[in-house]
Ligand SMILES: Nc1nc2c(ncn2[C@@H]2O[C@H](COP(=O)(O)OP(=O)(O)O)[C@@H](O)[C@H]2O)c(=O)[nH]1
Protein backbone atom coordinates (compact mmCIF):
# COMPACT_ATOMS: atom_id res chain seq x y z
CA UNK A 395 0.00 0.00 0.00
CA UNK A 396 1.50 3.30 -1.06
CA UNK A 397 1.32 6.43 0.98
CA UNK A 398 -1.89 8.31 0.37
CA UNK A 399 -2.44 11.84 1.54
CA UNK A 400 -5.96 13.06 2.11
CA UNK A 401 -5.61 16.46 0.58
CA UNK A 402 -3.99 16.10 -2.84
CA UNK A 403 -6.19 15.79 -5.88
CA UNK A 404 -4.40 12.73 -7.26
CA UNK A 405 -5.00 10.67 -4.10
CA UNK A 406 -8.48 12.07 -3.65
CA UNK A 407 -9.44 10.89 -7.15
CA UNK A 408 -7.85 7.47 -6.62
CA UNK A 409 -9.22 6.81 -3.14
CA UNK A 410 -12.72 8.15 -3.55
CA UNK A 411 -13.47 7.64 -7.22
CA UNK A 412 -10.98 5.03 -8.45
CA UNK A 413 -9.79 7.45 -11.14
CA UNK A 414 -6.17 7.43 -12.25
CA UNK A 415 -4.68 10.75 -13.20
CA UNK A 416 -1.18 11.84 -14.19
CA UNK A 417 0.33 14.48 -11.94
CA UNK A 418 0.13 17.13 -14.65
CA UNK A 419 -2.75 15.51 -16.51
CA UNK A 420 -6.28 16.76 -16.93
CA UNK A 421 -9.52 15.10 -15.86
CA UNK A 422 -12.47 15.54 -18.21
CA UNK A 423 -15.98 14.33 -17.34
CA UNK A 424 -18.68 13.42 -19.85
CA UNK A 425 -22.19 14.04 -18.56
CA UNK A 426 -25.50 13.82 -20.37
CA UNK A 427 -28.90 12.21 -20.70
CA UNK A 428 -28.90 8.55 -21.79
CA UNK A 429 -28.57 8.00 -25.56
CA UNK A 430 -27.06 11.36 -26.39
CA UNK A 431 -23.83 9.83 -27.71
CA UNK A 432 -21.63 10.06 -24.61
CA UNK A 433 -20.10 6.63 -25.08
CA UNK A 434 -19.64 7.25 -28.81
CA UNK A 435 -17.61 10.37 -27.99
CA UNK A 436 -15.75 8.58 -25.18
CA UNK A 437 -14.82 5.71 -27.52
CA UNK A 438 -13.81 8.01 -30.37
CA UNK A 439 -11.49 9.97 -28.08
CA UNK A 440 -9.97 7.16 -26.00
CA UNK A 441 -9.96 4.26 -28.50
CA UNK A 442 -8.42 1.22 -26.87
CA UNK A 443 -6.99 3.20 -23.96
CA UNK A 444 -9.90 2.62 -21.66
CA UNK A 445 -10.98 0.33 -18.89
CA UNK A 446 -14.19 -0.36 -17.07
CA UNK A 447 -14.99 -1.31 -13.51
CA UNK A 448 -17.39 -0.17 -10.84
CA UNK A 449 -17.62 3.10 -9.00
CA UNK A 450 -16.16 2.46 -5.51
CA UNK A 451 -18.77 0.88 -3.25
CA UNK A 452 -21.48 1.03 -5.92
CA UNK A 453 -22.84 -1.39 -8.48
CA UNK A 454 -22.69 1.29 -11.16
CA UNK A 455 -20.45 0.74 -14.17
CA UNK A 456 -17.50 3.08 -14.44
CA UNK A 457 -15.68 3.77 -17.70
CA UNK A 458 -12.46 5.76 -17.79
CA UNK A 459 -9.94 6.17 -20.55
CA UNK A 460 -7.05 8.34 -21.60
CA UNK A 461 -6.18 10.43 -24.61
CA UNK A 462 -3.57 13.05 -25.42
CA UNK A 463 -4.86 16.52 -26.16
CA UNK A 464 -2.24 19.04 -27.34
CA UNK A 465 0.48 16.96 -25.67
CA UNK A 466 -1.31 16.69 -22.32
CA UNK A 467 -2.51 13.36 -20.98
CA UNK A 468 -6.21 13.54 -20.26
CA UNK A 469 -8.31 11.10 -18.25
CA UNK A 470 -11.84 10.94 -19.62
CA UNK A 471 -14.62 9.76 -17.33
CA UNK A 472 -17.89 8.61 -18.91
CA UNK A 473 -20.46 9.37 -16.19
CA UNK A 474 -23.73 7.42 -15.93
CA UNK A 475 -26.41 8.87 -18.21
CA UNK A 476 -28.89 10.89 -16.13
CA UNK A 477 -31.78 13.31 -16.64
CA UNK A 478 -30.97 15.29 -13.52
CA UNK A 479 -28.43 15.62 -10.70
CA UNK A 480 -30.92 15.75 -7.87
CA UNK A 481 -29.70 12.45 -6.39
CA UNK A 482 -32.96 10.63 -7.12
CA UNK A 483 -31.11 7.48 -8.16
CA UNK A 484 -27.72 5.91 -7.55
CA UNK A 485 -26.64 6.97 -11.06
CA UNK A 486 -27.50 10.57 -10.25
CA UNK A 487 -25.58 10.39 -6.96
CA UNK A 488 -22.51 9.03 -8.76
CA UNK A 489 -22.63 11.73 -11.47
CA UNK A 490 -23.38 14.50 -8.97
CA UNK A 491 -20.67 13.45 -6.48
CA UNK A 492 -18.06 13.25 -9.22
CA UNK A 493 -18.81 16.72 -10.60
CA UNK A 494 -19.04 18.21 -7.16
CA UNK A 495 -16.22 16.58 -5.22
CA UNK A 496 -13.75 15.28 -7.82
CA UNK A 497 -13.85 18.64 -9.56
CA UNK A 498 -12.89 17.62 -13.08
CA UNK A 499 -10.81 20.18 -14.99
CA UNK A 500 -13.65 20.39 -17.50
CA UNK A 501 -17.01 18.75 -18.11
CA UNK A 502 -18.57 18.04 -21.47
CA UNK A 503 -22.36 17.99 -21.28
CA UNK A 504 -23.50 15.96 -24.25
CA UNK A 505 -26.95 16.90 -25.53
CA UNK A 506 -29.23 15.62 -28.28
CA UNK A 507 -29.86 18.24 -30.96
CA UNK A 508 -33.22 16.63 -31.79
CA UNK A 509 -34.64 17.23 -28.29
CA UNK A 510 -32.53 20.00 -26.87
CA UNK A 511 -35.15 21.37 -24.46
CA UNK A 512 -35.28 18.16 -22.46
CA UNK A 513 -31.48 17.92 -22.42
CA UNK A 514 -30.90 21.48 -21.25
CA UNK A 515 -32.40 20.64 -17.87
CA UNK A 516 -29.30 18.61 -17.01
CA UNK A 517 -26.97 21.13 -18.66
CA UNK A 518 -28.35 23.91 -16.44
CA UNK A 519 -27.94 21.74 -13.34
CA UNK A 520 -24.30 21.03 -14.23
CA UNK A 521 -23.75 24.76 -14.79
CA UNK A 522 -24.96 25.44 -11.26
CA UNK A 523 -22.17 23.21 -9.92
CA UNK A 524 -19.27 24.17 -12.17
CA UNK A 525 -18.50 26.81 -14.78
CA UNK A 526 -15.89 24.65 -16.53
CA UNK A 527 -18.41 23.29 -18.98
CA UNK A 528 -18.55 22.83 -22.72
CA UNK A 529 -21.99 21.96 -24.06
CA UNK A 530 -21.78 19.52 -26.94
CA UNK A 531 -24.85 19.53 -29.18
CA UNK A 532 -24.58 16.06 -30.66
CA UNK A 533 -26.69 14.23 -33.25
CA UNK A 534 -26.61 17.28 -35.51
CA UNK A 535 -26.94 14.93 -38.51
CA UNK A 536 -30.20 13.55 -37.08
CA UNK A 537 -31.46 17.07 -36.38
CA UNK A 538 -30.70 18.13 -39.94
CA UNK A 539 -32.50 15.07 -41.27
CA UNK A 540 -35.57 16.10 -39.26
CA UNK A 541 -35.33 19.72 -40.40
CA UNK A 542 -34.33 20.98 -36.93
CA UNK A 543 -31.92 23.91 -36.89
CA UNK A 544 -29.90 24.67 -33.76
CA UNK A 545 -28.36 28.13 -33.32
CA UNK A 546 -25.34 27.11 -31.24
CA UNK A 547 -23.92 30.67 -31.11
CA UNK A 548 -27.14 31.98 -29.56
CA UNK A 549 -27.23 29.03 -27.14
CA UNK A 550 -23.63 29.76 -26.08
CA UNK A 551 -24.54 33.41 -25.46
CA UNK A 552 -27.63 32.43 -23.44
CA UNK A 553 -25.79 29.84 -21.33
CA UNK A 554 -22.51 31.74 -20.96
CA UNK A 555 -20.38 28.68 -21.88
CA UNK A 556 -18.97 27.36 -25.18
CA UNK A 557 -21.33 25.25 -27.30
CA UNK A 558 -19.94 22.92 -29.97
CA UNK A 559 -22.09 21.10 -32.57
CA UNK A 560 -21.07 17.51 -33.36
CA UNK A 561 -22.13 14.36 -35.18
CA UNK A 562 -20.15 11.92 -33.09
CA UNK A 563 -20.96 8.79 -35.11
CA UNK A 564 -19.14 10.27 -38.10
CA UNK A 565 -16.62 12.05 -35.83
CA UNK A 566 -17.69 15.47 -37.10
CA UNK A 567 -16.90 18.33 -34.75
CA UNK A 568 -14.87 16.23 -32.31
CA UNK A 569 -11.61 18.11 -33.03
CA UNK A 570 -13.33 21.42 -32.29
CA UNK A 571 -14.85 19.88 -29.15
CA UNK A 572 -11.58 18.65 -27.63
CA UNK A 573 -9.80 21.82 -28.62
CA UNK A 574 -12.41 23.89 -26.75
CA UNK A 575 -12.33 21.53 -23.76
CA UNK A 576 -8.56 21.89 -23.59
CA UNK A 577 -8.71 25.70 -23.70
CA UNK A 578 -11.27 25.73 -20.89
CA UNK A 579 -9.55 23.06 -18.77
CA UNK A 580 -6.19 24.83 -18.94
CA UNK A 581 -7.72 28.23 -18.21
CA UNK A 582 -6.81 29.73 -21.60
CA UNK A 583 -10.43 30.71 -21.91
CA UNK A 584 -12.92 31.27 -19.13
CA UNK A 585 -16.66 30.83 -19.20
CA UNK A 586 -19.28 32.90 -17.46
CA UNK A 587 -22.52 30.98 -16.91
CA UNK A 588 -25.57 33.15 -16.32
CA UNK A 589 -27.04 32.22 -12.91
CA UNK A 590 -30.58 30.87 -13.06
CA UNK A 591 -32.88 33.28 -11.22
CA UNK A 592 -35.46 31.77 -8.86
CA UNK A 593 -38.60 33.21 -7.23
CA UNK A 594 -38.09 36.08 -4.81
CA UNK A 595 -38.74 33.95 -1.68
CA UNK A 596 -36.15 31.44 -2.76
CA UNK A 597 -33.65 34.14 -3.73
CA UNK A 598 -34.04 35.69 -0.25
CA UNK A 599 -33.44 32.33 1.42
CA UNK A 600 -30.36 31.79 -0.77
CA UNK A 601 -28.99 35.25 0.13
CA UNK A 602 -29.36 34.40 3.82
CA UNK A 603 -27.67 31.00 3.62
CA UNK A 604 -25.00 31.55 1.01
CA UNK A 605 -22.52 33.66 3.05
CA UNK A 606 -22.56 31.11 5.89
CA UNK A 607 -21.98 28.25 3.50
CA UNK A 608 -19.21 30.17 1.76
CA UNK A 609 -17.47 30.77 5.12
CA UNK A 610 -17.50 27.02 5.84
CA UNK A 611 -16.67 25.63 2.41
CA UNK A 612 -14.32 28.42 1.30
CA UNK A 613 -15.04 28.04 -2.40
CA UNK A 614 -14.71 24.24 -2.46
CA UNK A 615 -18.24 23.89 -3.71
CA UNK A 616 -20.49 26.42 -5.38
CA UNK A 617 -22.19 27.97 -2.35
CA UNK A 618 -25.32 29.10 -4.25
CA UNK A 619 -25.86 25.54 -5.41
CA UNK A 620 -25.26 24.08 -1.92
CA UNK A 621 -27.73 26.65 -0.50
CA UNK A 622 -30.37 25.49 -2.98
CA UNK A 623 -29.81 21.84 -2.08
CA UNK A 624 -30.03 22.55 1.66
CA UNK A 625 -33.26 24.49 1.20
CA UNK A 626 -34.54 21.47 -0.69
CA UNK A 627 -33.53 19.21 2.24
CA UNK A 628 -31.00 17.15 0.30
CA UNK A 629 -29.56 14.81 2.96
CA UNK A 630 -27.47 12.98 0.35
CA UNK A 631 -25.41 16.09 -0.27
CA UNK A 632 -24.59 16.52 3.42
CA UNK A 633 -23.44 12.88 3.42
CA UNK A 634 -21.28 13.60 0.39
CA UNK A 635 -19.73 16.65 2.04
CA UNK A 636 -18.93 14.52 5.10
CA UNK A 637 -17.53 11.67 3.00
CA UNK A 638 -15.47 13.52 0.46
CA UNK A 639 -14.32 16.72 2.06
CA UNK A 640 -12.04 15.74 4.92
CA UNK A 641 -11.78 18.06 7.89
CA UNK A 642 -8.22 18.72 6.90
CA UNK A 643 -9.32 19.83 3.47
CA UNK A 644 -11.98 22.05 4.88
CA UNK A 645 -9.47 23.71 7.18
CA UNK A 646 -6.45 24.25 4.96
CA UNK A 647 -5.61 24.63 1.32
CA UNK A 648 -4.67 21.59 -0.70
CA UNK A 649 -0.91 21.05 -0.80
CA UNK A 650 -0.21 18.76 -3.73
CA UNK A 651 3.58 18.83 -3.22
CA UNK A 652 3.19 17.10 0.15
CA UNK A 653 2.13 13.89 -1.58
CA UNK A 654 4.91 11.36 -2.04
CA UNK A 655 3.12 9.39 -4.80
N1 LIG B 1 -26.95 9.62 -36.18
C1 LIG B 1 -26.17 9.70 -35.13
N2 LIG B 1 -26.17 8.73 -34.22
C2 LIG B 1 -25.37 8.87 -33.13
C3 LIG B 1 -24.54 10.00 -32.95
N3 LIG B 1 -23.88 9.85 -31.78
C4 LIG B 1 -24.26 8.67 -31.27
N4 LIG B 1 -25.15 8.07 -32.08
C5 LIG B 1 -25.85 6.80 -31.86
O1 LIG B 1 -26.76 6.96 -30.78
C6 LIG B 1 -26.87 5.76 -30.02
C7 LIG B 1 -26.55 6.06 -28.54
O2 LIG B 1 -25.19 6.43 -28.44
P1 LIG B 1 -24.33 6.18 -27.12
O3 LIG B 1 -22.96 6.72 -27.39
O4 LIG B 1 -24.41 4.77 -26.68
O5 LIG B 1 -25.12 7.11 -26.09
P2 LIG B 1 -24.95 7.26 -24.50
O6 LIG B 1 -26.09 6.51 -23.89
O7 LIG B 1 -25.08 8.73 -24.25
O8 LIG B 1 -23.62 6.74 -24.11
C8 LIG B 1 -25.90 4.77 -30.67
O9 LIG B 1 -26.63 3.95 -31.53
C9 LIG B 1 -24.94 5.67 -31.45
O10 LIG B 1 -24.37 5.02 -32.56
C10 LIG B 1 -24.57 11.03 -33.94
O11 LIG B 1 -23.92 12.08 -33.85
N5 LIG B 1 -25.41 10.82 -35.00
Ligand SMILES: [Mg+2]
Pocket residue numbers: 432433434475
Ligand atom coordinates in the same frame (compact mmCIF):
# COMPACT_ATOMS: atom_id res chain seq x y z
MG1 LIG C 1 -23.17 5.28 -22.67
